[in-house]
Amino acid sequence: MPDGGTLPLVRLSALKRHFDVSPPWLVRALEGKPRQIVQAVDGIDIEIAKGETFSLVGESGCGKSTVARLVVGLYPPTAGKIEFDGNDMSQSRGRAEMAALRRRMQMIFQDPFASLNPRWRVFDIVAEPIRAFGLAKDAADLEQRVGDLLRQVRLTPADGRKFPHEFSGGQRQRISIARALASQPEFLVCDEPTSALDVSVQAQILNLMMDLQRRFGLTYLFISHNLAVVFHISTRVGVMYLGRLVEVAPTDTLFRRPKHPYTRMLLDTIPDLDMTGRQRAPVAGEVPSPIDPPTGCAFHPRCPFANERCSRERPKPVESEGGTVACHAIEEGRLPVEERSYAVRG
Amino acid sequence: MNAPAAPLLQVRNLRVEFPTRRGTLLAVDDVSFDIAPGEVLGVVGESGAGKSLTGNAIIGLLEPPGRIAAGQVLLEGERIDNLPYERMRRIRGAKIGAIFQDPLTSLNPLYTVGRQIVETIQTHLPLSAQAARERALDLLKQVGIPAAEQRIDHYPHQFSGGMRQRVVIALALCAGPRLIVADEPTTALDVSIQAQIIALLKRLCREHGTAVMLVTHDMGVIAETADRVAVMYAGRIAEIGPVRDVIKSAAHPYTRGLMGSIPSMGVRSARLVQIDGAMPRLTEIPRGCAFNARCTEAGERCFRERPELMAAGATRAACWRHDTGGVGAVRTKEAAHA
Ligand SMILES: Nc1ncnc2c1ncn2[C@@H]1O[C@H](COP(=O)(O)OP(=O)(O)OP(=O)(O)O)[C@@H](O)[C@H]1O
Ligand SMILES: Nc1ncnc2c1ncn2[C@@H]1O[C@H](COP(=O)(O)OP(=O)(O)OP(=O)(O)O)[C@@H](O)[C@H]1O
Ligand code: SF4
Ligand code: SF4
Ligand SMILES: [Mg+2]
Ligand SMILES: [Mg+2]
DSSP states (O other): OOOSSSSOSSSEEEEEEEOOOOOOOOOOOOOOOOOOOEEEEEEEEEEEEETTEEEESSTSSSSSSHHHHHHSSOOOOSEEEETTTTTTTSSSOHHHHHHHEEEEEEOOOOOOTTTSSSTHHHHHHHHHHHTTTOOOOOOHHHHHHHHHHHHHOOOOOGGGGGGGGSSOOOHHHHHHHHHHHHHHSSSEESTTTTTTHHHHHHHHHHHHHHHHHHOOOOOEOOOOHHHHHHHHHHSSSEEEETTTEEEEEHHHHHHHHSSEEEEHHHHOOOOOOOOOOOOOOOOOOOOOOSSSSSSTTTGGGGGGTTOOHHEEEEEEEEETTTEEEEOHHTTTOOOOOOOOOEEEEE | OOOOEEEESSEEEEEEEETTEEEEEEEEEEEEEEOOTTTTTEESSSSSSSHHHHHHTTTTTOOOTTTEEEEEEETTTTOOOOHHHHHHHHHHHTEEEESSSOOHHHHHHSSSSHHHHHHHHHHHHOOHHHHHHHHHHHHHHHTTTTTTTTTTSOOOSSHHHHHHHHHHHHHHTTTSSSEEESSSSSSSOOOOHHEEEEHHHHHHHHHHOEEEEEEEEHHHHHHHHHHHHEEETTTTTEEEEHHHHHHSSSSHHHHHHHHHSSSOSSSOSOOOOOOOOOOGGGOOSSOOOOOTTTTTTGGGGGGOOOOOOOOTTTTTEGGGGSSSTTTSSSEEEEEOOO
C-alpha cells in the first residue's frame, strides 16, 4: 500500500475498457448474430505509490496491455477514472499542460518493431522526445544525451547513424527503452520490456532500471510473463484474470503465501530450470473468452474450490496481509493459506 | 533421441555478410550444425549474435543486402541455399514452416486471421474452402485460442500480443511441414500457454518426425523442449551439445555467464548477476577469441588465436581452455590493453 498520507502517483478507479468486435452490422442483421463485446478491462482499482514498481501478471489476453495503454492515454476508458499525481486525466486541459503531463510518463511497448519509425535514424528516434520537450541546451548537449542513453542500454553512440531494420530484435527493444528514458520521465509503463532480450542483456537492463529507480525515484508499471523477473523487480504485484484483478500483494507475500486459487496455479507454472524432471503444471481447464465471460467469479469453471455461490456472485476484493484478494473461499475462510519456498540455485 | 538418423537439415560452414558503407559486416561466420528428424535444436545466445539471420538464411529469407557468402544448407539431403526464388517459395510453404520473431510481419492487417490461414492452407493442400476452414479452426484450437469459432473472423489488431503470436504459429503449421524454424515463438506468451505450444511442437516431432530449430532467450523453454542446444556469440557457435550438459555443466565461459544471469526464484537481491561489458560490434570483432574482453579466464593465447569448436567434456566448445595447449599465460585486463 502507498505510504499513509501521501498521495499515490497513479490511481486507477473502477477502470473499464470494452471493445466492440462485432461483425459489420449488415452481416449481423442478415445472420441474426448478436453484438460481440470484449470486456478487456472490467473494473479494476490500482494505486501506485511514487518510487515503487507495480507489476501486472496473468494469462495472455487477460488485459494487461490494455491497462498499460489506458494509463498512458492511448485508449480512452469506457468507464472509470485515471489520476496521475492528483490530475484527473480525462479532464480536458490546455495543450501545454497536457504536454507537461505527457513528458512525465512514457511507455515501452510490447512490440518493439511496431513502435519505431523505420524511416528515422536511431539518433533521431531517441532525440525526438528531447527535442519535443526542449530538454537539450544546444546541438552538442543533444548529441551527448543521446550518446549517453544509447550507452546505458548497451548500444554505442555510433549506432545512432543506423536505421531500425539494421538491428536485431533485442537491439530494437533497447532502442525503444533508450527513447522512453530520453524525456526523463517519472513514471514508466513497461509492457514486456525484456522478453526479446537474452538473459545477460536482460539482467543489464533490469539492473539499469533498478539503478534509475534508486537514483531518481522512478515509478514503474511493469508487465511481464516471466515470474522470476517479476519476483526480482517488483514492490507489489497484481494478478489479473479475464479483465479483473484477483489478487494484489507485496511481492514476497504473493510468491511465498499466494492466496487466490488462480495465483497458486500461476505459480505452479514457473519453469523448472534445474531440470529435476518436475513436470510444470499448466493451469488446468480452458481459457474462457472475454467476449462471453463466466458468471460470478470468472475463474469458477477452472477453480477446484468453486461452489454454487462462486458461479452466481462476483467476489469483491477484501483486505489481506497488506493486499487484497477477491475470492469467496478465502473470504469464507475455507481455503487455508499455504507456504511456498523456492530452491536457491547455486 | 534414437541417433543416428540421417539429418533432416544440414548447415555447413554458413557465412552471412552485409556489405555496408562502413565495410563488410560478417554477421554469421562459419556456422555448422545438423538437426535429425524428430529433434529439437535450441539456439540461444547474446542479443545480436546472429540467431535470426541464421534462421532466415536457412529458409531463404535474408533481406538484401544481406547474403549467404559461403557454405551450404541441405534439406533432406538436397541443397536449398541456391534455388531460384519461386522454387524456394514453394518449399518454404510446403516443407518448412517459419515462425518469425515479429508476429506482425507475418500477418496482413487488412484480412481476418481466418481468411489468411485458409488461403495458406489452400495454397499448399488440395482442400475445399469448407475443409480448409475446419482445418484452420482446428489449428487455432490447438494453439490455444479461446472461443476460436468467434475469433477466427477477427482482425489481427483485435488480438492480444500473445494471441497474435499463436496465430503465426498456426500459420506455420498449415501444411504439415518437415522442418519448423521458430524464432522466439513463445516470448509473448505466458508460461501456461508456452507449455501448451511446447507440447504441440514436441508432439509434431514425435508423431511426424518434424525437425525444429528453436531460437529463444527463454532457458526454461530450452530446458523443457530442446534435445541439443547451440549457444551463439558474435556470429559464431560458442558451444553446442546435449541440453542437460549445456545447462548444468557448460564448458564455455560465455555459456556459464549466460546461465548465471537467469534470475532465480530463491533469493531476491538488489542486483541481478550480469556479464559485464557488451558483445563487440560485428565490424570490430577482436583478434583471437571474440569473448576475450569480457572473459575472466582469458590467457595470452585468447588474444592471438581464434578457437574453433573442440571436444569439451560432453559438449563441443570454442574455447582454448579445452585445448591441450591451454589459454597461455594469464594476462590481466590492463596488461591486455597495453
Ligand atoms: N484494439 C482492440 N480491439 C479489439 N479487441 C482488443 C483490442 N485490443 C485488445 N483486445 C482484446 O482485449 C483482450 C485483452 O488484450 P490485451 O492486449 O490487453 O491482453 P494482454 O493481457 O496484454 O495479453 P498478452 O499477454 O497476450 O499480451 C484480448 O481478448 C484482446 O483480443
Ligand atoms: N539489415 C541489416 N543490416 C545490417 N546489419 C544487420 C541487419 N540485420 C541484422 N544485422 C546485424 O546482424 C547481427 C545479427 O542479427 P540477428 O537479428 O541475427 O541477431 P539475433 O541473434 O537474432 O539477436 P536477437 O536475440 O536480439 O533477436 C546484429 O548485430 C545486427 O545488428
Ligand atoms: S471465488 Fe470461488 S471460483 Fe472464484 S477463485 Fe474463489 S473459490 Fe474459486
Ligand atoms: S578462448 Fe579464452 S577468452 Fe575465449 S572463452 Fe575461452 S578462455 Fe575465454
Ligand atoms: Mg500484452
Ligand atoms: Mg533475433
